[in-house]
Amino acid sequence: MDIETKVELVKRKPTEEVIVEQELCGMFETHAHPRHYIGYEISGYLHIGSLVLAGNKINDFAEAGMHTIVFLADWHAMLNNKLGGDWEKITIASRYYREAFKFFCPKSEIILGSDLYHHNDAYWRNYVYFSKQITLARNTRCLTILGRKEGDQLDFGAYLYPPLQAVDIREMDLDVVHAGMDQRKVHMLVRDAFPRLKWKVPVAVHHHLVGGLQNPTRMGYETSEKLDFEVSNKMSKSVPDSAIFIHDSDDEIRRKIQGAYCPAKVIENNPIIDYVDHLVLRSPEDVFTIERPAKYGGTITIDSMRRLKKDYGEGKIHPLDLKNAISECLIRIVAPIRRHFEDRHELLEVYGDVDITR
Numbered sequence: 001m002d003i004e005t006k007v008e009l010v011k012r013k014p015t016e017e018v019i020v021e022q023e024l025c026g027m028f029e030t031h032a033h034p035r036h037y038i039g040y041e042i043s044g045y046l047h048i049g050s051l052v053l054a055g056n057k058i059n060d061f062a063e064a065g066m067h068t069i070v071f072l073a074d075w076h077a078m079l080n081n082k083l084g085g086d087w088e089k090i091t092i093a094s095r096y097y098r099e100a101f102k103f104f105c106p107k108s109e110i111i112l113g114s115d116l117y118h119h120n121d122a123y124w125r126n127y128v129y130f131s132k133q134i135t136l137a138r139n140t141r142c143l144t145i146l147g148r149k150e151g152d153q154l155d156f157g158a159y160l161y162p163p164l165q166a167v168d169i170r171e172m173d174l175d176v177v178h179a180g181m182d183q184r185k186v187h188m189l190v191r192d193a194f195p196r197l198k199w200k201v202p203v204a205v206h207h208h209l210v211g212g213l214q215n216p217t218r219m220g221y222e223t224s225e226k227l228d229f230e231v232s233n234k235m236s237k238s239v240p241d242s243a244i245f246i247h248d249s250d251d252e253i254r255r256k257i258q259g260a261y262c263p264a265k266v267i268e269n270n271p272i273i274d275y276v277d278h279l280v281l282r283s284p285e286d287v288f289t290i291e292r293p294a295k296y297g298g299t300i301t302i303d304s305m306r307r308l309k310k311d312y313g314e315g316k317i318h319p320l321d322l323k324n325a326i327s328e329c330l331i332r333i334v335a336p337i338r339r340h341f342e343d344r345h346e347l348l349e350v351y352g353d354v355d356i357t358r
Helices: 003-011 021-030 048-063 076-077 087-102 112-116 122-133 136-146 156-171 179-196 224-233 249-258 271-280 305-313 319-340 347-355
Strands: 016-017 035-041 067-074 107-112 174-179 203-207 288-290 301-304
Touching: 003 016, 003 021, 003 048, 016 021, 016 179, 021 203, 035 048, 035 156, 035 288, 048 067, 048 087, 048 174, 048 203, 048 319, 048 347, 067 076, 067 112, 067 156, 067 174, 076 087, 076 112, 076 305, 087 107, 087 319, 087 347, 107 224, 112 156, 112 224, 112 301, 122 156, 122 179, 136 156, 136 179, 156 179, 174 179, 179 203, 249 319, 271 305, 288 319, 301 305
Parallel strands: 035 067, 035 174, 067 107, 174 203
Antiparallel strands: 016 203, 288 301
16 A cells, blocks of 8 residues: 555544644655554443544554554543542443454554553653653643643642653554544643653644534633534533434434434534534545435435535435434444444443443
8 A cells, every 4th residue: 555545544534633744654654554542531331433433543544554552541531530430340341442442443452551551660750751841731731631621620630641641652652643633732742742852753643523412512622613612512421312322222323313403504513414524424435325205305315525515505405304314324333333232231231330421
């Protein structure tokens, strides 16, 4: 595979930015199998944003010849009070995350944070070295990566989180760091501090955050209006009816989509349009079929987002028809994942007595 094709795979939707593309090209010229990673806190049930959208992107990296790593950040989850900060539950839930990513991203290596840190004096020495390169104010600005706003009252453990995430990158000797747009700040911190330590500076790739189903609002996580909308309205376990979980039944998916925010003729910040864009029409050869009775225009096949936005914006496609079509697409996507867990109920038992939205 030539370098141009590899770069295009990295840039394929849902990627929003590559920092820096020139460095990415140079990396492919000198590395046969660059090391990539994406990290996940261990928390509640996975949804189509956390597993499917991000997993599709991970698989793009693998197709481009990268050594892909899914990092299960158990200690990060503890610091961010996921699963109530209960270490035993976090440990059990990590097996569920491992199984899900083994299934959806079969070429990826899966690394657990507690394994990376165990008996690893060099890691903690580097943690101190890195921490001495940043100010408290800069570290505080990164706390939005935990899903917290600047000014929130947090325990001191939260402040340990950004340097932990940064030194993970050094410890795994990564060439490419990958995350949603909500993690951008810590990658910029890494690119700023690593040269001062003479550590390898990774390329950063940030993917789009698929929106939740609710009416979008600004929450004040970011100063950029566009990024704040994306971060504020990302699909979240904390609002279960706004998320499509990988365990949702067909009827649950249809019900949630029917209740979604999707005003007629509105393209901007419309989650249903967003799903078609980043989960269905990812490549030029992809198509999106909208089935409807002949008296309402008959079945149509959409082969580009340009056409979908034009037709929907002109009122040629009714919101109900769009919702019905995306519901069936999501059902097809989720069905094999859901089936995979049908005889693996023991992996989900940890969620029986805790709030799965955390």
